[in-house]
Structures are given as C-alpha cells and as structure tokens.
Amino acid sequence: xxxxxxxxxxxxxxxxxxxxxxxxxxxxxxxxxxxxxxxxxxxxxxxxxxxxxxxxxxxxxxxxxxxxxxxxxxxxxxxxxxxxxxxxxxxxxxxxxxxxxxxxxxxxxxxxxxxxxxxxxxxxxxxxxxxxxxxxxxxxxxxxxxxxxxxxxxxxxxxxxxxxxxxxxxxxxxxxxxxxxxxxxxxxxxxxxxxxxxxxxxxxxxxxxxxxxxxxxxxxxxxxxxxxxxxxxxxxxxxxxxxxxxxxxxxxxxxxxxxxxxxxxxxxxxxxxxxxxxxxxxxxxxxxxxxxxxxxxxxxxxxxxxxxxxxxxxxxxxxxxxxxxxxxxxxxxxxxxxxxxxxxxxxxx
Amino acid sequence: xxxxxxxxxxxxxxxxxxxxxxxxxxxxxxxxxxxxxxxxxxxxxxxxxxxxxxxxxxxxxxxxxxxxxxxxxxxxxxxxxxxxxxxxxxxxxxxxxxxxxxxxxxxxxxxxxxxxxxxxxxxxxxxxxxxxxxxxxxxxxxxxxxxxxxxxxxxxxxxxxxxxxxxxxxxxxxxxxxxxxxxxxxxxxxxxxxxxxxxxxxxxxxxxxxxxxxxxxxxxxxxxxxxxxxxxxxxxxxxxxxxxxxxxxxxxxxxxxxxxxxxxxxxxxxxxxxxxxxxxxxxxxxxxxxxxxxxxxxxxxxxxxxxxxxxxxxxxxxxxxxxxx
Numbered sequence: 001x002x003x004x005x006x007x008x009x010x011x012x013x014x015x016x017x018x019x020x021x022x023x024x025x026x027x028x029x030x031x032x033x034x035x036x037x038x039x040x041x042x043x044x045x046x047x048x049x050x051x052x053x054x055x056x057x058x059x060x061x062x063x064x065x066x067x068x069x070x071x072x073x074x075x076x077x078x079x080x081x082x083x084x085x086x087x088x089x090x091x092x093x094x095x096x097x098x099x100x101x102x103x104x105x106x107x108x109x110x111x112x113x114x115x116x117x118x119x120x121x122x123x124x125x126x127x128x129x130x131x132x133x134x135x136x137x138x139x140x141x142x143x144x145x146x147x148x149x150x151x152x153x154x155x156x157x158x159x160x161x162x163x164x165x166x167x168x169x170x171x172x173x174x175x176x177x178x179x180x181x182x183x184x185x186x187x188x189x190x191x192x193x194x195x196x197x198x199x200x201x202x203x204x205x206x207x208x209x210x211x212x213x214x215x216x217x218x219x220x221x222x223x224x225x226x227x228x229x230x231x232x233x234x235x236x237x238x239x240x241x242x243x244x245x246x247x248x249x250x251x252x253x254x255x256x257x258x259x260x261x262x263x264x265x266x267x268x269x270x271x272x273x274x275x276x277x278x279x280x281x282x283x284x285x286x287x288x289x290x291x292x293x294x295x296x297x298x299x300x301x302x303x304x305x306x307x308x309x310x311x312x313x314x315x316x317x318x319x320x321x322x323x324x325x326x327x328x329x330x331x332x333x334x335x336x337x338x339x340x341x342x343x344x345x346x347x348x349x
Numbered sequence: 350x351x352x353x354x355x356x357x358x359x360x361x362x363x364x365x366x367x368x369x370x371x372x373x374x375x376x377x378x379x380x381x382x383x384x385x386x387x388x389x390x391x392x393x394x395x396x397x398x399x400x401x402x403x404x405x406x407x408x409x410x411x412x413x414x415x416x417x418x419x420x421x422x423x424x425x426x427x428x429x430x431x432x433x434x435x436x437x438x439x440x441x442x443x444x445x446x447x448x449x450x451x452x453x454x455x456x457x458x459x460x461x462x463x464x465x466x467x468x469x470x471x472x473x474x475x476x477x478x479x480x481x482x483x484x485x486x487x488x489x490x491x492x493x494x495x496x497x498x499x500x501x502x503x504x505x506x507x508x509x510x511x512x513x514x515x516x517x518x519x520x521x522x523x524x525x526x527x528x529x530x531x532x533x534x535x536x537x538x539x540x541x542x543x544x545x546x547x548x549x550x551x552x553x554x555x556x557x558x559x560x561x562x563x564x565x566x567x568x569x570x571x572x573x574x575x576x577x578x579x580x581x582x583x584x585x586x587x588x589x590x591x592x593x594x595x596x597x598x599x600x601x602x603x604x605x606x607x608x609x610x611x612x613x614x615x616x617x618x619x620x621x622x623x624x625x626x627x628x629x630x631x632x633x634x635x636x637x638x639x640x641x642x643x644x645x646x647x648x649x650x651x652x653x654x655x656x657x658x659x660x661x662x663x664x665x666x667x668x669x670x671x672x673x674x
Binding site: 139142164173338 | 374400401403405406408409410411412413414415416417418419420421422423424426441442445446449451452453454455456457488489491511512513589627
C-alpha cells in the first residue's frame with residue numbers, strides 16, 4: 001500500500017480561522033486519547049480503550065465538511081472520536097463516558113464512544129460492524145422523504161466492508177438515492193487482519209461500481225484532502241445526487257485496542273508511518289508553508305487543548321458512578337421501568 | 350360492526366394509521382405494485398404513493414436497519430417480512446441495534462416489523478416458521494400475535510402508535526379463513542392485555558395466534574363429550590406478557606395447559622410455566638402441561654406436517670389427562 005498520495009489539485013476553500021480549527025480538533029482528539037490512556041492505566045477507564053492515533057485527519061476533515069447549521073448527522077466508528085468533537089461533543093462527555101460515570105451521555109450503559117446526541121448530530125454506533133450503514137440509510141431516507149436539505153455521513157472500517165449489513169445498507173441507500181456519504185476508513189488492519197485478507201478488490205472504493213454510485217479515494221492523512229473529497233460528496237448528496245462511497249487511506253498506529261501488542265505488524269511499519277506520515281505533523285508544515293501560520297500559534301492551541309482536558313479530567317473524576325437500580329429504567333418507553341426483579345424473590349399472592 | 354377477514358382487518362389498520370399519521374410508511378419486498386406476497390398491502394401504493402409504500406431490495410437487514418434510522422427521526426415505519434421466516438435475516442440488527450437503541454442511546458425506535466408466520470399451509474421448512482420465541486429473549490422488543498380480525502386490526506394500530514419496536518406475527522393460516530366483526534371507528538387494542546376467548550372453570554388453556562382456534566375447538570369437544578368447562582386465554586401479546594391474566598385463570602381453574610404451534614424446547618410455553626410456578630404454584634392441582642410442535646424443522650408433506658404440528662386431538666388428550674389428574 002502507498003503511504004502517501006498526491007495532494008489535492010484544488011485547495012480547500014477554507015479560511016485561516018477554519019484551518020486553525022481543523023488543527024485544534026485534531027490536536028484535541030490526540031491529547032484527549034492520550035489522557036484516556038493515562039486514566040486507563042490508573043484503571044479509571046474501566047473497559048477497552050480504542051485509539052485513533054495517526055487517523056485524526058480522517059474523522060476531523062470529513063466531519064468538518066458537514067453543515068451543522070443544516071443539522072447534518074453522522075455516525076462515527078470506534079476511531080472517529082474527532083468527528084464527534086467537531087459535531088460538538090465535549091471532552092468532559094468523552095471522559096465521563098469512558099469512566100462509566102452516572103452523568104455520562106449513556107448514563108453508564110455503553111462503552112467508549114458508543115454515544116449519540118441527535119440534536120448535535122451524532123448517532124452512537126454498535127459493535128456489530130456495518131450495522132450503522134442501514135441505520136444511516138434510514139436516517140437519510142427520512143431527510144429525503146421530508147424534503148429536508150440535510151446530509152448523513154457514516155463511517156466504516158476496512159473490515160466492515162466485508163459484512164452483509166454494509167452491502168445491504170449501501171445498496172438500499174443507493175437505490176433510494178438517499179443523501180448519504182459512506183466513508184470507508186482503510187487503516188490497514190481489522191484487529192490483526194490486513195486488508196489483503198479482507199478483500200480481493202484492489203481498492204475498497206471500487207465496490208462503489210457495484211452499487212452504481214461514485215467511488216472516490218483520498219489520502220486520509222491529509223486533512224485538507226479529506227475535507228475536499230468529503231465536501232464534494234456532501235454537496236452532491238445535498239443537491240439530490242445520492243450516495244457516495246469514499247475510501248480514505250490511513251494507518252492504524254496503535255493496536256485494535258489498548259491491550260493489543262501488535263505483534264502481527266511487520267517490523268518498522270508503524271515507525272515509518274509515525275515519522276513520515278503523521279497527519280498533525282503534515283498539517284503543521286502545510287499551515288506554515290501555505291498559510292503563514294507560525295509555530296507559536298500552533299503551540300498556543302496545544303496549550304488551550306491541554307488546559308481544557310485538564311479541567312475536564314478534574315470534573316470527570318469527581319463525577320459519581322450510576323445508581324445501580326437505574327439499570328432497570330428505559331428499556332421501553334412503556335413500561336418506563338422494568339418490574340422490580342419479581343423473579344428473584346418468591347412471591348405468595 | 351363490519352365483518353371482515355383477518356387479512357382485510359390488517360390492511361384496514363394499516364390504511365387508517367397511514368391516513369391518520371403522515372409519518373407512517375411501509376417498506377418491504379414486493380409490497381408496492383404487487384401488493385405483497387399475500388396482498389396485505391394491495392392498493393396502498395395507489396393510495397399513498399411510492400414514498401410511503403417502498404419496494405425494497407431483497408435485504409431484510411438493510412430495510413429493517415433503515416426503518417430504525419427513520420424511526421429515530423420521528424417517522425413510524427412498518428416493515429413487511431414477505432414470510433416471517435426471513436426475519437431471522439434481520440435478527441442481528443433487530444436484537445442488537447433496534448431493541449437496544451432506547452436503552453443505550455435514548456433514541457426512540459417506534460417501528461413495526463410485521464409478516465405472515467405459522468404453518469398448516471404446506472409451506473415447508475422456510476415458509477411456515479413460528480420464530481417468536483427467538484425474540485422473547487430480547488428486552489426492548491414487544492411481540493404481538495393476534496388471533497382474530499378485531500385484534501389483528503386493533504393491535505396493529507396500537508403497535509404502530511407504540512413508541513417501542515414491535516414484532517407483529519400475522520398467522521397466514523388465518524388470513525382468509527377467519528372472518529369476524531371489527532368494531533367501527535378508531536379500534537385500538539392495547540398491547541400487553543390478554544383476552545378471555547372462552548370462560549370456564551375446570552381447566553385453563555393458555556395460548557395465542559392460530560392455536561387459539563384449535564384450543565376453542567378442543568374446548569367444545571371437551572364440553573360436549575366430557576362435560577368439562579374449559580377456559581381459553583388468548584395472550585395476544587407475548588412481550589409484555591399478561592401475567593395477571595394467566596395467574597387469574599390458573600387460580601380459578603387450578604389446571605393449566607399451554608398450547609402453541611412453535612416447537613416445544615425453548616418455546617414460549619416454558620416461560621409461561623415458569624411464571625405459573627413462581628406466581629401460582631399453590632393453586633395448582635396438577636402439573637402444567639404443554640402441547641406444541643415436535644422438535645423438528647417443519648416438513649412439507651401433509652402426513653408429516655400434520656403429525657408435527659399440534660392438532661385439536663392433541664389438545665383434547667392433554668386436557669383429559671390434566672382433568673383426571
């Protein structure tokens with residue numbers, strides 16, 4: 001697999017402020033995940049921890065191409081924390097969620113970033129890969145049926161492209177001309193399985209031909225390329241042009257989750273991507289070369305990010321665990337609470 | 350009170366709900382121009398247009414998932430399984446995504462998955478299934494199994510209006526064989542409430558769907574030939590299950606027989622018996638018995654299918670054993 005692709009021919013139509021915001025969200029993602037690692041090692045993150053190190057440009061650049069004023073909606077994958085931050089999720093919410101706190105967005109019911117907020121435009125994924133494609137097909141079907149100028153974006157990994165749900169969902173959306181953008185984040189591995197064992201297709205974007213939709217490929221470690229290719233697809237979807245499949249080429253520099261020692265990765269591969277193709281390093285260089293952003297501005301953003309995460313961590317640590325009996329609330333709208341453990345105590349009526 | 354078939358009652362319920370609420374729409378295979386494999390949705394495309402009667406690709410996971418997404422956005426989709434046997438193709442997304450959306454993510458998921466279930470029609474292993482027990486074990490879903498035209502309509506209307514996902518099992522044997530009165534006006538039957546199909550004092554048959562009719566037939570025979578007064582409880586909804594109705598009947602008759610068409614092992618009957626043991630054991634004068642299908646895939650040949658599925662004679666024999674206990 002190539003480690004770099006040529007830069008986009010058309011520069012992203014973004015202001016300087018927006019470019020700095022892109023950098024901010026990528027740095028926020030990386031530093032927040034680093035903080036989560038520290039909390040994980042202190043056993044304050046009680047479940048698995050999934051990193052997007054080296055993939056931040058995919059999530060941030062693509063989500064940035066949505067229009068929050070039009071209430072676009074996305075559904076992230078496990079390595080798309082950055083997309084949720086762009087949509088308005090706050091570091092405190094992510095920390096509370098990972099730390100299984102009672103006032104987390106999922107009230108302690110779900111893991112990692114399996115959380116959603118329709119108002120801010122993100123829907124939590126489930127662990128069954130590919131399932132969010134049909135779900136987002138339905139979300140965007142509702143936009144079409146109601147003639148709303150809204151767009152949906154769903155992320156899957158290279159592994160999920162092998163699932164039936166991916167196929168059924170994208171095919172349904174294509175037939176119905178739903179305003180949906182499907183991003184395949186090709187980071188080289190699904191857990192330990194390399195892409196070559198996932199598909200015989202040369203490019204995952206080639207699958208688009210089978211659905212009669214455009215299939216695009218871009219360098220996932222170039223945040224502006226990611227933004228451009230997504231914006232093109234988002235604009236087409238909003239104009240009634242239906243579904244686009246985008247394959248973004250990136251690389252997973254950490255294991256499947258924090259416990260994974262990556263023993264299956266060829267020697268030198270991770271280091272090569274880290275030194276030659278880090279999305280933040282590349283963007284900082286680009287900002288300096290093309291947009292006259294100097295190091296002090298970047299450093300100031302790094303400090304702002306660190307301060308925000310420090311404050312959020314202090315708050316998160318003080319948050320209480322959920323109240324146990326609240327586990328019975330909200331399975332159904334009606335009844336709102338499950339009957340109190342009637343089967344655990346012998347009743348004599 | 351109009352006399353209609355079970356199938357016409359379902360169609361009537363769909364039409365009324367689509368007229369009442371613009372958020373209600375249908376999706377499934379061959380439901381538009383063809384009107385559905387059993388013609389349940391016949392005429393809906395002409396009446397409501399292709400945006401509200403959507404012919405889908407052959408993709409149960411795809412359109413059930415899409416229904417969930419649309420439901421999150423405030424719509425009320427009604428999915429048709431061409432045969433309920435194919436709901437297993439959507440099992441993962443129904444149990445993992447649809448059933449948990451509210452609990453995990455506070456996402457409303459008001460949707461109905463409906464379709465023809467059941468045997469006695471020479472449909473063979475893949476057009477005769479009764480998969481309700483596979484979903485009984487999934488918190489977050491509601492399961493409805495109507496037996497009469499009035500219930501088919503009233504429960505479907507309630508299911509569409511319900512804020513939770515509902516699986517609606519229509520019994521295909523009843524589609525055109527059962528005709529009955531349906532109350533005029535906005536006839537809605539609340540989910541979770543059983544129906545006393547026949548009053549009795551000696552023995553309770555607890556059942557649902559097409560087995561209600563076989564149980565009523567057995568009750569007639571038992572009264573005529575044995576002088577037994579048999580009560581028949583039609584559960585109507587399996588999730589939530591109407592424990593109060595089950596317990597009230599058992600306490601009254603002290604003998605209970607569970608009848609269902611699904612296979613016996615792991616079937617709904619086992620759950621009902623567990624509840625009776627928990628809630629009314631001291632009132633029992635005999636062990637609770639089950640009449641259900643043998644534990645085999647449902648075969649095609651009439652001689653085989655009729656042997657495997659519970660018949661009226663099986664119910665009569667089990668009831669006599671219970672009464673004599």
